[in-house]
Amino acid sequence: MILKIRVDDLLRTTLATPSRDLVTRTTGAAIRLRIERAIADAPCPTTLLDFQEVGVLDFSCADEVVAKLLLLIEDEHYVVLHGVDETQAEAIDHVLSHQDLAIAIVPRAGGRQVLGRSTPDLLAAFEAVHAFGSGSPDRLADRLGWSVERTADALQTLALRRLILAANGTFSPLPLQ
């Protein structure tokens, strides 16, 4: 089950003067609090934040909404961003990299992407899990042409960063839609 939250709806109902822009720390903190409450109230392990109708996202707000949310939510909860545009992705990538955090997104232009702290191995393993589906390190190692140790290391790191799901030695993609 996925909890879907339209960030533009939160903006509309949080600000005194409606705006499409996610700017300022004050606004970011208010929006994050509403997301935290929605997550606490819903029995879903994954939350999808929809940025499709959001305009400007500045660095301060990216820090308040995305980075702080990742730091505050429980370890078993997953967050995916949807409909993120090029400049929003830049802001999110910057603030997450600065704090050793990462998140999976579906860009507005389509596809999938990891923003924040990552390595070429992590990005390749993330792509493999999403392209080939769930599997053990053995299976994905074959697909990637890597050793099992290298594959397992990358998959475990992705799981620790909440970029993929892990259960009983099987690694699965996050529901990105």
Next chain:
Amino acid sequence: MRVVTIPRYFDEKGLDTVAGELQPWPPEDKLLFDAHATRWASPYGFTAMLTAGQALRDRGAELPRLRVPDDQAVSSYWAKAGFFHHAAEYFELHGKVPRRAPVGSSDVLLPVTPIRQSEDVHQVVGGIQQSAERILTSELHLKAPDSMRFSMSLSEACQNVVEHAGGPGWVAVHAYNWRERLKRRVVVIAVCDSGVGFRASLEPTQARHHGDRWGDKAALEDALFHSVSRFPQPGRGQGLAAIKRFVLQHKGRLSIRSGTARLAHLPDWDNGPPLQDGLPFFPGAQLQIVIPSTEALPP
């Protein structure tokens, strides 16, 4: 009454002259800001003048006088820029003050706008996107994502007032031709506040690291070069870094004056000093961003 002469061309350099005439700060005499011979003011000049008025009021000074420019074309432009609308609150205006003309000119992308709280930043960002999109893309030749980055930088610059200044500030954005200096059209953002300044903002956490070197210059270097913030959280201090990146990407110019120092990121086309220390004191902080068009003006 002490007369403070507003320079003929009131921009960043002009502020240093005005600040010099305001010493010792805060001035005890009643002041007359004399702009009768002023021919032009940049967004920096407008916002800095309002900052002076605000700072004097905050310190309980007698309401200063401001003689408006004699040249009607100049004073009309000042009205169009939204300056007199706000100046009337901080100065006793003398001379012929034109009624505020509706902003329809392509020069004034954002008239002088007060920044007091988070909502004001939303208004600024929303307003600039409505009014400036065409200028930024068709005259400055910025691509659509760069136009968004411009708004992000503007937002971060304004937020510094709300987050750090501890007092109100002003923002203005104009576009004009730097035909002689650069042969390009430029867009200029100025954000000035009369708050505590960088030194006082960072002093509780940074002064001990610098010892005797601590001052306005060290505080500006910490903020601009090392992304230091008065807040301890790791996500803080990134706003100025983001502005700096945007400015560098566009071969623009970023300068910040606070107290007695000014620090600047200078592009190839500017051979001014990157660091000035020992300037006459001026309250708060004053930031200016200049983004040039990617294409030269026709001859």
